[in-house]
Amino acid sequence: MDGDDLDELLDEVEKKFCRNVSVTASARGDSSEAGKSWKDAAVQRKHSATKPEGPIGSISEDIDALLEELLEEDQGSSPQPKNEQFPKATRVEKKQSSQSGGRKCCPVFLGGSSVANGVGTATSKRSCDQLRCISCDFRVLMFDDCEWDSSCDYLFLRNNMPDRHKLRAKLKKRRGFRAYACQCSWFSPSEPTDLRDQPQLRWVCGKHWD
Numbered sequence: 001m002d003g004d005d006l007d008e009l010l011d012e013v014e015k016k017f018c019r020n021v022s023v024t025a026s027a028r029g030d031s032s033e034a035g036k037s038w039k040d041a042a043v044q045r046k047h048s049a050t051k052p053e054g055p056i057g058s059i060s061e062d063i064d065a066l067l068e069e070l071l072e073e074d075q076g077s078s079p080q081p082k083n084e085q086f087p088k089a090t091r092v093e094k095k096q097s098s099q100s101g102g103r104k105c106c107p108v109f110l111g112g113s114s115v116a117n118g119v120g121t122a123t124s125k126r127s128c129d130q131l132r133c134i135s136c137d138f139r140v141l142m143f144d145d146c147e148w149d150s151s152c153d154y155l156f157l158r159n160n161m162p163d164r165h166k167l168r169a170k171l172k173k174r175r176g177f178r179a180y181a182c183q184c185s186w187f188s189p190s191e192p193t194d195l196r197d198q199p200q201l202r203w204v205c206g207k208h209w210d
Helices: 003-050 056-077 088-095 154-160 164-170
Strands: 131-133 141-148 171-181 203-205
Touching (some): 154 164, 164 171
Antiparallel strands (some): 141 171
């Protein structure tokens, strides 16, 4: 083998060897980069999976607080049933119509439960709902669709006025009647009655006495 052939053979071997080394190095570099990228991605996924987006406990508490506020607002804005707005005894008083302006009844009328309450006049016989006794200085109480039992007496009224619950012990249910009483007198009419025809009753229209 002459010198030229030997040089060509060495060149061919060198080219082949260098190419393999280059390819191997390149492959190792790509593998290293790929491995690094996969590792980084895995670490990132792990962190994103374990790291909560927000404090769960805090979010839950905020939701509960918001629901409670909405419930309170709903309860506050919803109207109460009419039967619960006033006690039973008070509802009876609310049913009675208050007298308008500064007018007083003239003459004063009493009446049964079917007679409208208000300012009584000679032409409009409304029953007065602002009566006061000038003898005992008690306001006159009224009970619709009731009348006083025959056993009712001065001592009973003296001991129980103005407790409406205790006074009912001497009341009887009777439709169309209205039971009146102060601490010393009682009366149970069913029709419009002029107070001047009942001299035993020392009652007057007491709108301006309160």
